[in-house]
Amino acid sequence: MDSDELIARLARDAKPVRRLAPPWQGALAWLALAALFMAGVVAVAGLRHDLGARLGLMTEQLNLAFAAATAVLAALGAFHLARPDGDARWAWAPVAPALGWLAGMGAGCLGEIWRGGLAMGTSFECARFILGFGVPLTLSMLWMVRHAALTRPVEVAALAGLAASALAAVGLALVHHLDAAAMVLVWHGGSVVLSVWVARRWGARALAAMGPKLPSV
Amino acid sequence: MLASAFDGMDMAAEQPATDARDARWAAWMVAVQAGDNQAYDRLLRDCLPQIRAVVRARVRNAADAEDAVQDTLLTLHALRHTYDPQRPFKPWLNAIAERRAIDRLRRLSKHSRRESALDDAPEQGTPAVGSARLEAAELRAAVAELPESQRTALRLAKLEERPLKEAAQISGLSVGALKVATHRAVAALRAKLGGRDGQR
Numbered sequence: 407m408d409s410d411e412l413i414a415r416l417a418r419d420a421k422p423v424r425r426l427a428p429p430w431q432g433a434l435a436w437l438a439l440a441a442l443f444m445a446g447v448v449a450v451a452g453l454r455h456d457l458g459a460r461l462g463l464m465t466e467q468l469n470l471a472f473a474a475a476t477a478v479l480a481a482l483g484a485f486h487l488a489r490p491d492g493d494a495r496w497a498w499a500p501v502a503p504a505l506g507w508l509a510g511m512g513a514g515c516l517g518e519i520w521r522g523g524l525a526m527g528t529s530f531e532c533a534r535f536i537l538g539f540g541v542p543l544t545l546s547m548l549w550m551v552r553h554a555a556l557t558r559p560v561e562v563a564a565l566a567g568l569a570a571s572a573l574a575a576v577g578l579a580l581v582h583h584l585d586a587a588a589m590v591l592v593w594h595g596g597s598v599v600l601s602v603w604v605a606r607r608w609g610a611r612a613l614a615a616m617g618p619k620l621p622s623v
Numbered sequence: 624m625l626a627s628a629f630d631g632m633d634m635a636a637e638q639p640a641t642d643a644r645d646a647r648w649a650a651w652m653v654a655v656q657a658g659d660n661q662a663y664d665r666l667l668r669d670c671l672p673q674i675r676a677v678v679r680a681r682v683r684n685a686a687d688a689e690d691a692v693q694d695t696l697l698t699l700h701a702l703r704h705t706y707d708p709q710r711p712f713k714p715w716l717n718a719i720a721e722r723r724a725i726d727r728l729r730r731l732s733k734h735s736r737r738e739s740a741l742d743d744a745p746e747q748g749t750p751a752v753g754s755a756r757l758e759a760a761e762l763r764a765a766v767a768e769l770p771e772s773q774r775t776a777l778r779l780a781k782l783e784e785r786p787l788k789e790a791a792q793i794s795g796l797s798v799g800a801l802k803v804a805t806h807r808a809v810a811a812l813r814a815k816l817g818g819r820d821g822q823r
Binding site: 407409410413414416420421422424489491553558618619 | 663
């Protein structure tokens with residue numbers, strides 16, 4: 407079939423379509439969904455008993471703010487990049503707060519060493535929480551940006567994974583008692599890195615399964 | 624607040640379209656999103672040279688480039704709901720065309736890697752070697768079906784070319800019986816293999 411004939415066929419099939427909402431609206435809708443999900447988890451698990459004291463600490467406030475900013479900017483970035491003409495620089499949007507977050511966790515480790523040694527152990531509960539919370543949130547975002555399947559699936563999927571897992575880490579800080587900085591770095595940071603890697607590796611396939619297919623003409 | 628800080632990155636892209644052609648395309652696209660068939664036909668025909676220019680800057684081969692152009696048209700159709708009329712049309716169109724051109728190049732490079740891998744693969748035997756192997760297998764199967772005495776006689780008298788007396792001693796048969804067994808074995812093989820041995 408030549409291109410003229412293809413154009414004639416596509417034009418015949420021009421059904422009305424609902425225009426996509428602006429990226430900020432998409433991100434806001436997803437964040438609202440995530441907040442609802444997190445509220446449900448908090449309702450079931452209960453807030454950590456020393457939350458008030460922890461939130462009084464400057465370092466804790468900074469870490470939470472950086473994690474939340476990482477989540478918000480990664481979500482905005484994913485919704486912007488999912489459009490064919492989205493600015494490619496949005497992929498870098500969450501990098502600065504993510505580095506700030508990482509630096510905060512690293513500084514906590516240095517403080518522990520200074521005070522007399524790192525407390526290290528396993529906390530599979532953290533990984534389970536971040537992955538258990540992050541996977542459905544990632545999938546829900548991939549569904550909302552499924553049109554990216556035909557343009558930038560890998561970058562969008564990685565940003566979705568980062569947004570979801572960073573938000574999960576914020577949620578985890580509200581319910582789970584874990585103060586040892588090295589453990590936070592390894593188990594929170596590690597789970598976030600794992601989530602982004604998984605999303606980057608398989609997210610494009612998930613998007614392709616959910617996203618629009620090229621019409622057969 | 625954070626969002627507005629990053630929205631600044633798109634300032635250039637969000638400038639209202641000044642180019643008359645872009646404005647025309649954007650207006651048609653708005654009509655297309657509302658389901659206007661005629662506007663769609665006009666839009667696609669009008670922007671076809673632009674799609675071709677973007678694709679041909681990357682894909683040299685004319686036939687491959689035209690495939691990428693058609694992929695672009697199909698993608699544009701599938702993603703027509705993602706166009707925002709507040710933004711210029713051309714960057715949206717170019718981004719889709721570039722993506723499909725890159726995909727086409729990737730596919731072509733994968734295909735050529737597969738072909739060169741096949742070219743470099745060692746030969747798995749010529750047809751002549753293959754048919755010789757087949758005949759040898761048939762011969763082995765035919766020999767295996769012979770009675771034990773005939774198989775032994777054939778091996779000693781024909782393959783190992785031993786003198787009759789020695790072959791008779793090894794097999795425990797008389798010289799006469801060995802001769803008969805050998806003769807029957809050859810006759811049986813000739814009958815089974817259609818006399819091909821004799822023709823060679």
